[in-house]
Amino acid sequence: MSAKSYIGRDAVLENGWLAAHKWLLIRRIVQLGILGLFLAGPLADVWIVKGNLTSSLTLDVLPLSDPFILLQSLFAGHVAASSAVLGAAIVVAFYLLVGGRVYCSFVCPVNIVTDTARWLAKRFALPKGWQPSRQTRLWVMGSVLVTAMVSGVMAWEMLNPVTIIHRGLVYDFGYVWTVVLALFLFDLVVSRRGWCGHLCPMGAFYGVLGVFSMTRISATQRAACNDCMDCFAVCPEPHVITPALRGAGTKTGPVILSGDCTNCARCIDVCAKNVFQFDLRFNNFAPASEGDGRDEMVSTNRHAA
Numbered sequence: 001m002s003a004k005s006y007i008g009r010d011a012v013l014e015n016g017w018l019a020a021h022k023w024l025l026i027r028r029i030v031q032l033g034i035l036g037l038f039l040a041g042p043l044a045d046v047w048i049v050k051g052n053l054t055s056s057l058t059l060d061v062l063p064l065s066d067p068f069i070l071l072q073s074l075f076a077g078h079v080a081a082s083s084a085v086l087g088a089a090i091v092v093a094f095y096l097l098v099g100g101r102v103y104c105s106f107v108c109p110v111n112i113v114t115d116t117a118r119w120l121a122k123r124f125a126l127p128k129g130w131q132p133s134r135q136t137r138l139w140v141m142g143s144v145l146v147t148a149m150v151s152g153v154m155a156w157e158m159l160n161p162v163t164i165i166h167r168g169l170v171y172d173f174g175y176v177w178t179v180v181l182a183l184f185l186f187d188l189v190v191s192r193r194g195w196c197g198h199l200c201p202m203g204a205f206y207g208v209l210g211v212f213s214m215t216r217i218s219a220t221q222r223a224a225c226n227d228c229m230d231c232f233a234v235c236p237e238p239h240v241i242t243p244a245l246r247g248a249g250t251k252t253g254p255v256i257l258s259g260d261c262t263n264c265a266r267c268i269d270v271c272a273k274n275v276f277q278f279d280l281r282f283n284n285f286a287p288a289s290e291g292d293g294r295d296e297m298v299s300t301n302r303h304a305a
């Protein structure tokens with residue numbers, strides 16, 4: 001076994017296993033907790049939340065609606081109920097505050113499936129397979145809206161695995177496990193990170209929101225980076241790291257501004273040098289102690305996503 005046998009080993013040795021998996025554990029608890037809240041009604045008659053991820057009512061007072069699904073409905077020519085518009089506005093405001101693709105990393109149940117497939121693919125060094133452009137998901141998102149406008153129905157919602165899986169789990173549709181297996185195998189053997197990283201229109205929508213969101217990941221201590229590459233290895237969207245981490249000595253600040261970043265915080269977990277932290281988008285200035293030119297010594301080839 002090599003000296004560096006797994007991603008994040010240095011962080012585990014330096015900070016302990018719990019600290020090196022803190023955000024991963026928090027995310028899974030939040031994802032399963034949200035699912036549990038939705039399931040508690042149908043399964044245990046505890047109705048804290050009614051509905052599903054598409055549209056819900058919490059404690060009989062707080063309406064929440066998925067803004068991308070509302071947008072499809074509007075494109076299809078439907079008149080939205082005021083509660084749906086209010087619910088979507090609340091959701092948009094929330095994700096503008098915490099990060100658009102926090103939906104992907106902390107809420108969406110598909111994320112657990114695709115993360116598992118990615119982990120297994122890396123563990124067994126499977127080929128990456130088909131890797132379409134990251135822009136593909138934006139084209140898929142546009143096509144979903146145009147289809148709704150032309151057809152007058154929310155056609156995508158009959159196929160959307162996020163909706164199918166969440167509704168299926170809540171309302172006990174047997175075929176939901178077929179969808180889970182299909183997504184898992186697609187990401188494992190056809191296209192690594194193919195669904196979430198390249199195709200999913202909901203991820204694309206929340207990524208657009210994320211461009212404007214407040215809470216960001218920052219490589220604040222980037223001068224301490226020792227080029228172990230663990231953050232790149234663990235990141236679901238590694239291209240977002242390079243400008244922030246490798247900007248030392250340049251005008252590029254340490255804050256990751258790409259809407260593709262999911263704020264999953266795995267880069268915080270696995271960094272033994274504690275380079276990354278949560279921050280606000282406005283704190284994007286290079287620390288005065290930087291500028292020693294160390295970035296010029298780094299081979300950019302090593303950092304290609």
Ligand code: SF4
Pocket residue numbers: 103104105108109110111114162195196197200201202203204
């Ligand atoms: S990209 Fe789509 S399926 Fe993946 S986590 Fe985000 S919303 Fe869910």
Ligand code: SF4
Pocket residue numbers: 217231234235236237238240241256260261262263264265266267268
């Ligand atoms: S940069 Fe960090 S927080 Fe953003 S997606 Fe990558 S690992 Fe997650």
